Amino acid sequence: MSDQPTEKDFIRVFSDVFQFKNKPILSGSEFDDCAALRLDSFSKNISLESLTFSTDTVRESSDFPSGMTFFQKGWMAAAVNLSDLAAMGSKPVAFLFSAGLPAGFTLENAKDLARGIQECVSFFGAEVIGGDTEFCDELTITGTVIGISENKNLILRKGAKPDDLLCVTGFLGSAGVALSGLLGQIGEANASAEFLKNLTEPFSRVFEGEMLAKSGAVNSMIDTSDGLASSVYELSALSGVFFEIDEQRLPLDAEALEILSDHLKNQNEQNEKNEQNETEMTDEQIAAAARSLLIHEALYTGGDYELLFTIPSDKLSFIEELFQKFNEGAAGRFDSLSSNGKSGRYPCKFTVIGKAIAENENVILRHTGLNSQRQPLMKLGYDSFTKYI
Amino acid sequence: MSDQPTEKDFIRVFSDVFQFKNKPILSGSEFDDCAALRLDSFSKNISLESLTFSTDTVRESSDFPSGMTFFQKGWMAAAVNLSDLAAMGSKPVAFLFSAGLPAGFTLENAKDLARGIQECVSFFGAEVIGGDTEFCDELTITGTVIGISENKNLILRKGAKPDDLLCVTGFLGSAGVALSGLLGQIGEANASAEFLKNLTEPFSRVFEGEMLAKSGAVNSMIDTSDGLASSVYELSALSGVFFEIDEQRLPLDAEALEILSDHLKNQNEQNEKNEQNETEMTDEQIAAAARSLLIHEALYTGGDYELLFTIPSDKLSFIEELFQKFNEGAAGRFDSLSSNGKSGRYPCKFTVIGKAIAENENVILRHTGLNSQRQPLMKLGYDSFTKYI
Known part of the structure; x- marks a missing residue:
């Protein structure tokens, strides 16, 4: 000792x-x-x-x-x-x-x-x-x-109003993909060191949160730390409104999609070598499958730490202008602040992914593609005790 | 699950x-x-x-x-x-x-x-x-x-001045004795449920701390959570003074002494039955041994959460008056506040246990009794990593 x-x-x-x-x-x-x-x-x-x-x-x-x-x-x-x-x-x-x-x-x-x-x-x-x-x-x-x-x-979770636009900063699902990489499911070597930081050095949207709060245009806000679905259901429960989310609009990182596509392609080739494939997947099918996997990560896996917020629809262009000015100022400011490559998280875009609806029974997810339909969003997310609730 | x-x-x-x-x-x-x-x-x-x-x-x-x-x-x-x-x-x-x-x-x-x-x-x-x-x-x-x-x-640790009186609230060593009881060394049954609360429901001297701060008469303060010796050495290191502590003045709880005496008496009788005793201990020797054990707990065992503070000697009667008024007001006030017997910690006395000295090499402990002498106080106390430092 x-x-x-x-x-x-x-x-x-x-x-x-x-x-x-x-x-x-x-x-x-x-x-x-x-x-x-x-x-x-x-x-x-x-x-x-x-x-x-x-x-x-x-x-x-x-x-x-x-x-x-x-x-x-x-x-x-x-x-x-x-x-x-x-x-x-x-x-x-x-x-x-x-x-x-x-x-x-x-x-x-x-x-x-x-x-x-x-x-x-x-x-x-x-x-x-x-x-x-x-x-x-x-x-x-x-x-x-x-x-x-x-x-x-101070912006609370409970302020969302019917017809509010539902917005989110940055990209969703990247932390989940990085986790798969680090856990060996897709292979760490397939992801860049910078990409893995989505999981290992989570970036808090502190400056964006302050800006949104000062704007006076935001009705409700929460972070996405336990996954998008969990956060949307929180806003819903506390605000007394529901949401319709457009799957197609979820902001997905290009590198995340590429990592998943490469992984699926490798699997596909491996299966061909082993003659286990009954039908070979086309590039288009692989891209669609990668997108589908990433959307699942975005909705149900924690770790992204983006901001999810709602605004009245007539405030959209105002918020767009704020983010534009913010990003113009951010480039130089954050370069000088950080010795650790954090400025790579800028520019920070935000995306409208759906809207609040007054009456419904669930949060609705609008699917795209072949199985295009409106379905209740599953109430799943990270829970420390049960892992999924 | x-x-x-x-x-x-x-x-x-x-x-x-x-x-x-x-x-x-x-x-x-x-x-x-x-x-x-x-x-x-x-x-x-x-x-x-x-x-x-x-x-x-x-x-x-x-x-x-x-x-x-x-x-x-x-x-x-x-x-x-x-x-x-x-x-x-x-x-x-x-x-x-x-x-x-x-x-x-x-x-x-x-x-x-x-x-x-x-x-x-x-x-x-x-x-x-x-x-x-x-x-x-x-x-x-x-x-x-x-x-x-x-x-x-705001009272810091670093304000103690030469000739300041070193004072402590409540009793010392009780938590250590209660721990021995709960760990089975002296037997839980030998201690009252109320006494064991010295360890299991530590009482923070919040009101006394506020009173002392407002008095304007206190030069330095710390709690005794890691044991008295550890706290005294902290005051010493940060204030640039040393202390002489009078062992005889350490405030010891009567029930703590009784629990230890009973334990030693039982041990003594057990040894007599087993004919392992060469010389039987007298009641006086047992009392002295119990006192010695309790002083060791007071100095080197954590868990007491009393306040250790220093005041200029000319402020002593002022502080005595403050405590007297505080205790007069406390009886009724704390009875009504608590449903949990916490008013048993009142009245809260404080005791002068030594004084600050300008020049020396160590904190000095003045022993009493047969081996009466001045010795450096051991630098021991609770440490989460090594248990004793």
Whole structure:
């Protein structure tokens, strides 16, 4: 046990990375029981009316596919919390975490983990103000993020109105495909390192959330962390409206489609070699099958952390203009902010994927192609206890 | 798996207990990604200048001796966090938690756990504003507490000055004795149910911390959660002073002494029956041995959650008066607040156990009795990674 670092050793390493001493805080938790934040440091840019809070846990066995670096594990621990704040349109200002560290965890591991947390939190404009560590069977990180808002800008899940357009940022299903790659189902080598970051370094739509909140045009918002279907049903249940989603409009990443197509093509060729194919698949059939697989990931697999929001239809062009200006400003801004290739997530587009309908019994999914029809969307999504609910 | 409650089932049970709907918050995390707190709800009684935060984790295998109820586990998860806020003299206003629940955890268990959290948080004047659950190998609860303060009232660890009196609230070593009882070393039956609560329902000195902060007479403060020696060395390292502690003055609970005396007496009698005793212990020797054991618990075992603070010597009578008034007011106030026998922790006395000295090489412990001498205090205390540092 002589090589076992103590709690104080770990805290020292964390403190060096987070540099508590240089922060606009009265006292970091390196030195005291609590971290203290002076409120006057926030009132410059925003009329401080409400504080927002979210807490979320990530764990080795359930959240970190094998091969993830400690930097990425730290990044993810911060990002999943920041995404919750983004979904309310709030501005993150501070982050605390409690890290359960397993036997064999080194001070070098702790440094990498802290660097991941620090980079994510500071990228999105907040500060790490405190941490706590204890021994644990497996790496477990519970983060708590604190944000500030003007009351009128807080966007809840319950505001969707009939005829609202249902919109989503970025692409859907990419994290699910990246997970298949890392788990070996489609082969990690088939996906680029940058693509796998869709899963391993989730990108929180913090800036987009703030922009949407300030626009005054958004009626309801949620993130897609547990899959699109789960999020749409949440908006539906709390707003008392239903939705019709157009499968054809779901925003799918070109690389995700290519990865799945290549995988299906390889399988097809393998089957031909083994003479197991009764009928060979055409390229068109492969493309359709890949699309179908990706849509399934988009609807029912978690990990995408995009924003799902509703707007009145007459606000569409206004929101389009906002995103255009945002992306024009973003290119340079985010390049300079990040040392980690995060600007690759920009430009951020948004897509109208359906609309709210007043009366129905379910959320409806409009299929395309041969089996074109309207069907109830399955109420499936990631659940930590049952995996699928 | 059909009986396995889902995440939503657990959140529903939590929400019923915490009654998010009735809280002075804009939105509880039952319904949204975040909890939102309106700041104007706090500015009535206090000039709101700083926010304080602390986060801490408790786990089945390391923090819950067998026999603890789920109510007690919930209480403890809240209390350990509240104690950190108390040590800074801050007023708690809100609590969030992330609960990792193991296989077989029922909705009834969840309800009891939530009731424990709720009772502790509301007893100390704060609100549960959010929670999150996920599946975990063992019950794991990470709490985050948010407090408010006026800047001038925040008490840090680093303010101790030479000649300050070193004071502590309540009794020391009781949690360690209760742990021995629950672990079977002295036999659970030998301790009263109320006494075991020293360990299983730790009582945070939140009100005392606020009072001390407002007094303007306290130079430094910390809680004793990792044992007295560990806390004294923290004050010493950050304040740049040393301390001399008088062993004779350590506040020891009469029941703790009695439990240890009875245990030693039983052992002694057992040894006599087995004719293993060379010399029979006298009652006086037993009393001295019990006292010595309890002092060891007080110095080096965690779990007491008392406040350790320093004051200039000319402020002693002022602080004595404050505590007297506090206890006079407390009796009725705390009876009505608690349904759980917590008023048994009052009246709360405080004890001067030593003083700060400018120049030395160690914290000094002045022994009493036959081996009366001054010795360096061992730098031992609870550490989650090494158990003893």
